[in-house]
Amino acid sequence: MNQPVEKPVNILVVGVGGQGTILASELLAMVLMDAGYEVKKSEVHGMAQRGGRVVSHVRFGPCVYAPLIIKGEVDYLVGFELSETLRSMEWLSPDAKVITDTKAILPYTSLVGDASYPFDAIEKITEKGYEPAVIEGESLAEELGEKKTANIVLMGRLARYLPVERKIWENAIRSNFPEKLVDLNLEAFKLGYEAGSA
Amino acid sequence: MKRHLLSGNEAIARGAIEAGASLVTGYPGTPSTEILECYARLGGTNPLWAPNEKIAVEMASGVSFAGHRTLAAMKHVGVNVAADPIFTLAYTGVRGGFVIVTADDPELHSSQNEQDNRRYAHFARIPMLEPANSQEALDYTREAFELSERFDLPFFLRTTTRTSHGKSVVSADEIQVDSGEVVPGLVKDPSKYVMVPSNARPKHLDLEKRVARVEEFAENCKYNRIEMADTSLGVVTSGVSYNYVKEALPEASVLKLGLVFPLPTELIRDFASKVDRLIVVEELEPYLEEWIRIIGISEVEGKSLISRFGEIDTGTVRDAVLGGGKKKPQPVDTEEVPQRPPIMCIGCPHRSIFYLLSKKKTFVAGDIGCYTLAVSPPLSAIHTTVCMGAGVSQAAGIEVVLPEEHGKVVSVIGDSTFLHAGMGGVFNMAYNNIPATVLILDNYTTAMTGRQNHPGSGFDIADNRTRQVDWDLLIRGLGIEHVRLVDAYDIDEMESVLDEEINRDAPSVIVVQGACMLLRNQPVKIEKPYIIDEEVCTDCGICLKLGCPAISRKDASPDEKPVIDASECTGCSHCFQICTFDAIREIE
Numbered sequence: 031m032n033q034p035v036e037k038p039v040n041i042l043v044v045g046v047g048g049q050g051t052i053l054a055s056e057l058l059a060m061v062l063m064d065a066g067y068e069v070k071k072s073e074v075h076g077m078a079q080r081g082g083r084v085v086s087h088v089r090f091g092p093c094v095y096a097p098l099i100i101k102g103e104v105d106y107l108v109g110f111e112l113s114e115t116l117r118s119m120e121w122l123s124p125d126a127k128v129i130t131d132t133k134a135i136l137p138y139t140s141l142v143g144d145a146s147y148p149f150d151a152i153e154k155i156t157e158k159g160y161e162p163a164v165i166e167g168e169s170l171a172e173e174l175g176e177k178k179t180a181n182i183v184l185m186g187r188l189a190r191y192l193p194v195e196r197k198i199w200e201n202a203i204r205s206n207f208p209e210k211l212v213d214l215n216l217e218a219f220k221l222g223y224e225a226g227s228a
Numbered sequence: 229m230k231r232h233l234l235s236g237n238e239a240i241a242r243g244a245i246e247a248g249a250s251l252v253t254g255y256p257g258t259p260s261t262e263i264l265e266c267y268a269r270l271g272g273t274n275p276l277w278a279p280n281e282k283i284a285v286e287m288a289s290g291v292s293f294a295g296h297r298t299l300a301a302m303k304h305v306g307v308n309v310a311a312d313p314i315f316t317l318a319y320t321g322v323r324g325g326f327v328i329v330t331a332d333d334p335e336l337h338s339s340q341n342e343q344d345n346r347r348y349a350h351f352a353r354i355p356m357l358e359p360a361n362s363q364e365a366l367d368y369t370r371e372a373f374e375l376s377e378r379f380d381l382p383f384f385l386r387t388t389t390r391t392s393h394g395k396s397v398v399s400a401d402e403i404q405v406d407s408g409e410v411v412p413g414l415v416k417d418p419s420k421y422v423m424v425p426s427n428a429r430p431k432h433l434d435l436e437k438r439v440a441r442v443e444e445f446a447e448n449c450k451y452n453r454i455e456m457a458d459t460s461l462g463v464v465t466s467g468v469s470y471n472y473v474k475e476a477l478p479e480a481s482v483l484k485l486g487l488v489f490p491l492p493t494e495l496i497r498d499f500a501s502k503v504d505r506l507i508v509v510e511e512l513e514p515y516l517e518e519w520i521r522i523i524g525i526s527e528v529e530g531k532s533l534i535s536r537f538g539e540i541d542t543g544t545v546r547d548a549v550l551g552g553g554k555k556k557p558q559p560v561d562t563e564e565v566p567q568r569p570p571i572m573c574i575g576c577p578h579r580s581i582f583y584l585l586s587k588k589k590t591f592v593a594g595d596i597g598c599y600t601l602a603v604s605p606p607l608s609a610i611h612t613t614v615c616m617g618a619g620v621s622q623a624a625g626i627e628v629v630l631p632e633e634h635g636k637v638v639s640v641i642g643d644s645t646f647l648h649a650g651m652g653g654v655f656n657m658a659y660n661n662i663p664a665t666v667l668i669l670d671n672y673t674t675a676m677t678g679r680q681n682h683p684g685s686g687f688d689i690a691d692n693r694t695r696q697v698d699w700d701l702l703i704r705g706l707g708i709e710h711v712r713l714v715d716a717y718d719i720d721e722m723e724s725v726l727d728e729e730i731n732r733d734a735p736s737v738i739v740v741q742g743a744c745m746l747l748r749n750q751p752v753k754i755e756k757p758y759i760i761d762e763e764v765c766t767d768c769g770i771c772l773k774l775g776c777p778a779i780s781r782k783d784a785s786p787d788e789k790p791v792i793d794a795s796e797c798t799g800c801s802h803c804f805q806i807c808t809f810d811a812i813r814e815i816e
Contacts (some may be wrong), residue, residue, distance in 0.1 A: 040473075046568065058394075063233050063397055070361075071233075072394040073257075074337040080570035080601065081777060095471035097394040100543035117565040136784055137568040138777050143786030145566035 032065045032192030038091035040099040041188070044118050046135045047081050048102030050181035054108075055086035058185060061202045062090040074096035081138075083114055108188050110167070110181065111135050116151040119158060128162040129187050130154060148208040150205065163187060163226060170221045179218035186222020196223065229399040230687045231319035236365040236391040236586060239398055240301070240329060240672050241266035243369025247325065253284040255305030255648060256677035258338035259392040260331035264301055265680075268402075268689050277680060277689050280444060280648040281306035285313045290325040291381075293421060295412035297373045301329040304345045305615065309649070314382070315352045316423050319431040319558065320381035321438065324410050328354075332388045335539040338676075340596065340615060342538070344512035349384050349489035353435055356384035357451060358730045359465040368451070368486065377408055379442050381435075386488070388511065390468045390539070423795070424804025443490040451486030454499055461549070462503025464496065464516055469509045469540060469636060472778045477763060478545035485516065488647020493523050501523050507533060511540050572601050574778045575798030577716035578669050581640070582609040583774050583806065584723055590638055590730070593619035593626065594770060595650075597642035598744075600677045606775045610640075617641070617649025620666050624657050627664045635731045640667045643655030644674035644682040647697065657735040658707030666728045667736045669716075670699070673746035680748055705732040710734055718744030719805045755799030756814045758792055764811035765789050770810065771803040 041058065045051035059071040069129040074085075085097045096204050104122050106123050109115025109130035122128070122180060130152070139145035148154065161224070165187050167180035203215050234242070240263050241483030244252050251274040254264045268275035279282035281302040291298035302310065307330045314328065330348065349356035357372055359365040365387065373527040376493040419427050421734075446452060458479040465473045466485040473482060483499040485491065488561040500506050500520070508517040508530035533548040534540060582602040584591050586609040594600055594610035595618065603610040612622050623639035630637075641650045646668050657664050674680040681687040688694035704710045710729060714722045718742055723741065760771070767789045771779050780795040782788035792803070794815060803811045 047570070056684060059395055060233055063231060068397060069233065070394060070396045073388055074389060074393065080572035080573060080598070081568070083568045092395075095474040096542045097390045097396070097468065098539075098541045100541055100545075113565045114568075136780065137566045138775065139570055140566050140784050141780035142778060143781040143784055143788070144770055147784060148565055173274075 032195055032198070035067070035091050035106075035193060038089045039106070040096045040119060041088040041103050041106045042104045042109065042121055043086040043088065043101060043108045044114040045084050045167060046114060047084055048176060049110045049135075051084045051086060052108050053177070054181035055088050057182070058188070059088050060141040060206060061194055061199050062067050062088070062094050064202055065189060066199050068095045070097045071137060079155070083117070085118075101191070106188060106191060107186055109175045110184060112151045112226075113137075115156060117146055119155065122160070126160065127191055128160045128167065129184065130155070130162050131165055131167040133168050133180070158163060165222065165225055167222070170225060171218055174214060174217050174221070176214055181213055182215045182218040183222035185203060189219070189223055229402055232398045233395050234366070234398045234598065235262065235363045235393055235395045236359065236362050236387050237331075237393070237601075238266045239263035239362040239365035239757050240369045240387075241270060242273065242400070242403065243366045244272055244299045244327070246273045246370045246403055246405060247373040248297055248405045249299050249373070250324070250407075251276060251291045252299045252301070253278045253282055253286065253287055254301035254679040255279070255281050255306060256674050257306050257331070258677055259387070259389045260301045260306070260329060261335060261680065262392075262687070263329060263331075264404050266356075275689050277682065281310040282312060285310040288326060288328075289313060289317055289320075290321045292324045294324065295410045295453060296324040296408075297326075297407055298324060299327040299329065300333070303339065304330055304332040304343055305339060305341065306330075307345055307348055309346070309616070311352075311647055314348070314354065315370075316428075317382050318353045318434055319423055319428055320421055321649070322376055322382055323415065325376040325408060326382040327369065327372045327385055328382055328424055328615050329378060329385045329387065331392045332386060332512075337389055340613065342512060344515060345384075345386055346488055346515045349386075350515075354384050354438050354440075354489070355379065355384050355487065356444035356497070357388045357486060358488045359391055359486070360470040360484070360698065361391065361468055362394070363398045364393060364486065366398055366400060371556060374408060377410055379438055379445075381442070384489075386467070388468050399763045417554065421612055422671045432747070438442070439490055443492070444493040446487050446490055447494050449487060452492050452495055453484050453486075454495070455482040456502070457481045459502055460504045462499055462506050463501070463509055464520065465509040466516065467511075469511055469545075472542045472545045473509050473542060475542045479550060482798065489518070491516070491519050496520060496523065497597045499527065500528070505529075509534055509540070509545055511538075512536060540720070550809070569604060570601060571604065571775065571777060572598060573745045574776060574796050575745045575800040577671055577744070577800075578602065579607075579774055579776060579796060580716055580719050581667060581669065581722060581740050582607040583728060583802070584719065585609045585638065586773065589636070591626070591633070591636055593623040593639040594752065595619040595639070595641040595645050596676075597645050597669075598671075599640060599642060599669050604775070615649075616645050617653060618655030620650050621656060623666070624653065624660075624662045624664045626775065634663060638665045638667055638730060640669055642675070643670040643684045649684050651702075653705065654708060654735075654737060655706040661735070663733050663735055665732070665735075668699070668737060668739045670739050670741045671747075672746045673747055674746045675746065679744065681809060699739045703739075708735055710735050710736035711739070712736070713739045713741060716740045717800060717802070719802065755801065757794040757799050758804050758812050759815050760790055760792055761792060761811050762789055764809055766809050766811070770806055770808060774802055776803065
């Protein structure tokens with residue numbers, strides 16, 4: 031059963047342009063609407079294609095006004111890229127759940143050796159008192175033969191924590207993807223849902 | 229009613245369809261672009277990209293004069309371009325309902341300024357509706373056409389980035405089209421449509437009468453509402469700010485203004501008289517606050533609490549009103565994570581020309597588009613950016629007053645931007661015989677806003693083939709004798725043409741051609757990827773000066789030689805061409 035929530039729940043989805051974060055948060059918002067909640071989702075278009083940081087705010091609950099989450103009040107952080115997960119720490123509430131991919135996409139300054147990249151991000155997140163659910167979304171997606179479905183693998187992992195029935199996700203995937211991609215994305219969702227420990 | 233998850237832009241497109249719009253137009257610009265794209269996708273009648281916002285508004289005014297409903301959509305700075313017709317269209321009024329969408333960008337997510345276009349409504353005397361979410365965006369848009377006809381005025385609909393791009397749940401039935409009562413056809417009425425002084429003078433008086441009627445309407449319309457609660461605090465707000473107020477101050481009484489010009493003086497006075505403390509929560513300019521002071525209410529707080537710069541959110545409002553400070557919570561320390569600015573795509577045709585301009589230390593008067601990204605290191609080859617079309621004429625001005633710098637100055641402008649606002653600058657150079665050089669960076673699309681077709685691309689909004697601007701003929705026609713078309717992927721050729729034209733004692737234009745890497749309807753040739761032979765490479769670093777994200781130092785270490793990521797390389801060959809030591813070659 032879908033569980034009622036008392037106040038808005040805040041989900042921040044972060045990644046790098048081209049990783050499919052916008053598509054994933056779109057599916058997430060659709061699922062939450064189908065589950066009967068009020069939903070708001072906000073992100074900025076325009077720079078995403080050019081390798082910049084992409085941030086989607088998704089909020090759901092019985093009544094949601096604001097399209098943006100306040101810093102310090104994120105309940106769930108889904109990071110598609112290691113350094114972007116780390117960069118988003120200041121948004122988290124003390125009880126937040128962190129889900130992060132291990133994928134590293136080096137920004138240009140790091141690629142050419144001018145700035146160091148935080149390969150130890152998982153340790154740093156743990157040091158801050160969070161127990162991140164770490165997932166190798168891209169490797170799992172590659173098992174399916176299409177690494178672009180890593181975004182849906184991550185949504186599968188997130189789905190375990192949300193008060194929404196699994197079949198609502200599956201129905202949303204069926205109705206929102208082109209027919210030939212439905213099975214692939216259902217598989218990706220399943221891989222994420224069943225991956226790792228809680 | 230069915231529930232839909234719609235962005236504000238999608239809701240506006242749907243509203244235009246439900247109101248039976250006969251033509252919807254605009255020029256791409258974040259955050260407005262998806263309005264026309266979505267209107268086209270939903271099968272709206274006559275979705276047409278215009279070459280710029282002025283043409284969009286003028287074409288739409290023709291539609292309105294013909295008795296049909298119409299909408300023109302643009303970003304905030306687009307209204308500057310269209311301001312000339314807009315101000316006088318307030319005088320003429322309308323026949324068919326006429327809606328102008330201004331999508332503002334507080335925080336400058338993707339803009340050159342963050343002007344507050346509510347000022348335009350007051351300045352031009354054109355009523356303005358401001359939705360707070362997608363449901364209102366749909367309802368207000370649909371109803372704005374009817375209001376425009378009822379009051380004989382164009383109507384502004386103002387959004388901001390969060391209302392345009394934010395998605396929220398909309399309850400709506402199947403689309404039902406109601407295109408109103410106006411009978412289409414030609415009407416010859418010079419007193420209404422010919423704004424010579426003798427007609428425009430009475431029309432100005434008439435305009436104020438029409439505005440007064442809307443003012444009366446504003447006092448009692450559903451767009452402005454009081455939500456009475458605790459009377460110790462009363463908040464006046466509009467648009468997206470309403471949402472932050474409702475979450476930050478759930479106990480407060482609220483006057484929500486959906487019609488932000490003309491403002492309801494009596495309703496505001498009534499609200500102010502019922503609350504102990506009156507505050508205004510609005511992004512950017514003190515637009516509502518100033519009006520409240522003008523009508524004689526001096527006990528009001530606004531910009532003394534809420535910043536005039538950037539976006540606000542629930543936290544800003546809560547802290548400003550309840551905390552008495554503007555401090556944002558910092559519950560977890562920000563980590564040292566390298567910045568990730570947007571950069572030109574791997575294989576982008578624009579990279580090579582900026583590499584050359586950077587190498588030659590040329591002063592580059594720039595413009596608005598993807599190529600503005602060349603401002604970042606290592607290219608660092610954009611030295612001015614003001615508005616669409618500005619660079620061409622800035623370089624001309626510089627050439628006139630600094631003739632000793634001739635040969636060291638160019639302007640760059642994209643193909644879509646050139647057709648939007650660059651042509652006048654070119655025949656100015658020809659007419660005034662200014663020996664400046666313009667580089668038109670032609671990637672066959674409006675790339676920055678997500679690849680929209682334009683009159684130079686040869687395709688219409690539905691990707692159908694259409695007539696195409698002939699660059700050589702066009703530019704020669706503007707009076708330029710020296711027009712050169714060069715291939716963006718041939719660096720030697722480009723360099724020799726650049727040297728020749730930039731030093732020439734006559735105006736010249738070079739069209740640098742290469743398809744955008746993200747283009748849909750032009751096949752982009754992906755060649756074999758390249759690799760760097762570690763044995764041959766001397767680590768001179770020249771390839772790194774391209775700023776291509778497919779080329780990095782091995783293991784991201786400053787002590788290692790450059791390597792190419794073959795899985796990312798598009799085989800554009802820019803690096804291969806500039807490598808002095810033949811260390812770069814195609815993968816076998």
